[in-house]
Amino acid sequence: MENDLKLKLEQLHQRVDALKEQINTEEATKNAFVMPFIQAIGYDIFNPTEVIPECICDIGTKKGEKIDYVIKKDGEPVLIIECKHWKEQADAHNSQLHRYFHVSKSRFGVLTNGLVYNFYADLERPNIMDDKPFFTLELANLKDSSIKLLEKFTKQGYDFTGILDSAEDLKYIKAIRNEFEKELQEPSDELVKLLVNRFFEKPLTASRLASFKEYARRALSNAINESINSRLKSALNINEKNPSKSEPPEVTSVDGNMESPKFITTEEEAEGAQIIKAILREVVPASSIAFRDTQSYFGILLDDNNRKPLARLHFNFTKKYLELFHNGKDSGEKKLLNSLDEIYQYRSELLTTVANYRQKGGPEELSNEKENSA
Template sequence: MDANQLLELVKRYQENREFITNEETAKMALVVPFIRLLGYDPNIPREVRLEYAAEFTQGDGKRLPDRMDFAIFDQTGTKPLMVIETKPLGTDLQAKAQQLARYIAQMAELHFGIITDGCHYLFFGDLENPNQMDREPFFSFSLEDTKTDWTKVAKFLTKFSREAFNADTLITDAENSRYRQSMINRLATALKSPAEDEGFMRWLTEEVYKGKRTVAVMNRLGEVAREAIEPALLRVMGDDFLDKLKARIHRLREAGDEPVEGTQNVIKTDAAKPPEEKKEPQSEEKPRAAIETTQEELDLYGLVRDICGKNGINPEEILHRDTANYFNISYRKPTKWFLRLFSSGKRKSVVTWVPAEDAKRLVSGFVVEEAPAAFGASRVYIDNVAQMWALTSLILRSLELSKTSKDEPTAPETAAPNAEPPPAATVS
């Protein structure tokens, strides 16, 4: 299975969802094609059995037949691999998953069940206790979720295919998927409000602060932790991360979807509602700024090239690279930057690799301060780019530091949109 095949299923759903008015239509229009994508043939009873029946023992001891829409077997036709239950489009799937639990409980070799309305697919297993279905799905996806990375979904679903299905490795993969999602949730919570997570703060500060941990001290450290998170994330988000993000956005655009940041393949219980009933909350986030190279930035680049050329440096080796947040000027390759222009804030500034105290000695008549480590070493405020001639010594020194550095500078090539470097944090 590949992403393009899943995108065909997405297209089928989008073109026909207004006509999918009952469970049977959902089965034929979406679930049967999904089963075929996994490599199983619904027309071969050895592999796929419709309305598969097994007896379910009630609390009073009576045994009643219980039917599952699809049961998928191994190539011998004797061992059940997974069962699929279909509900009408818009059903609260989590609330209806108990039927899967009964099947997993009464079939010793069965470990996986899927419940779907044709659009949303929830994967359950017995990862915590054998033949006792977990309360939460270990994986899920939705055909109407524009945030979905279909390449990742296809890669995961391939493990459930006819050719690749292996219960032992799937259990491990399913456990890893659940652990991963739990880690994502915990990390996201901790990074949003570090001071509220006592365990996270204990780990974060154990090698940083050795004194007595009073309430006042922990409140102070919590604020410092909050200020440290953004620079740390920016340092992690290097060129490789950005290249992968750009590739993903390109794939989404080719598929006709709007790129949306973040991918989460576990959907919430209330996500399984019909499109007309689903109310999306109004996002308070501003749209990501488009990268647009301005004439001012090009003028800056031209001035810096002239300054370098007049000081024995080949101007052809001076490069520029624009980002959503600042304009980079580098030597020979983009990661060897030596000057950054921030022009979207209230005041223009340039950032260099020259330490702030040295920068103050190299320029006069300008406001100079230390820059956050995530952006560089020093920041100089300017009124216009023509003033760059007055910063010649600073520019050449920053270029020298960039050229002679054994390692490439570690500051990230991009930053959060619409955010100029914040003042350096201080702790009193």
């Protein structure tokens, strides 16, 4: 079921991406993007007892107020949806949804622009919608964990208790992570005192506290960087024959202290690089394939040589591209990727790129390559 839902969402993303520039109104956004989403999670958009559009909901003295969609299961409302034009932010107009939520029997609300879906609950106060969503689904950045949670909202897999449990987990994990990120940037007096009092027995004066705050910032940054480097080594298999070629460089300050990295290799970049590596190992040994991450792309090189790019992954934007160099040009040819599996479609181009470099290298390089492969 998860794979089926993922396929539907990927197809919907392609539709949204292709049509959005022609969608000029909120109503068109609802019809072209949001209704197909409701259909994708299993509800019959043509059944007025299951999907109720423009549902009248009186709010106090305001009569005739309408919710864009009310989704019902077994006659009970399970989800209310408020829609905005796709060019508007999906988190900028939650006051209206907040009012609807208060008079609805549903425990979950969605605010969407057709591209991003923000899911809300009432975890803090019963029947009053939380100010922040506990779950956000982006069609342009589908994650397996997001799809797994969305399954609990589908008609077939609706799981009220499971959603509430997940909502609470996500809400507080996100809150703790936000606080942790703040501490990484600027450690608070409370955190510094908590850590320092465990090993420093002298009085903590104001000047010493200021010094220890800087020490704490550097220490936390060091720990994060070392964790990142360790995970990348494992993900990219750089502990093979020549690990030094692919090891990501550490970012240091002038005085040699570690600072936060300017870029971090994502899981998708690591997985895409591994797919390309698996293809290229048909003709070259693993030690000849190097990885380099930059702020604008993730590069795959032959012999760790900048003049021999094999491919580049442009995954830092909404659309993901694979850049190929099979034509022997300095600038590559970009191919749109809807999924990482599509990289396999360019196997012949990747192998052609290697062949072009080897032909330029001459018989001696080819001979050395055969010896290394052996």
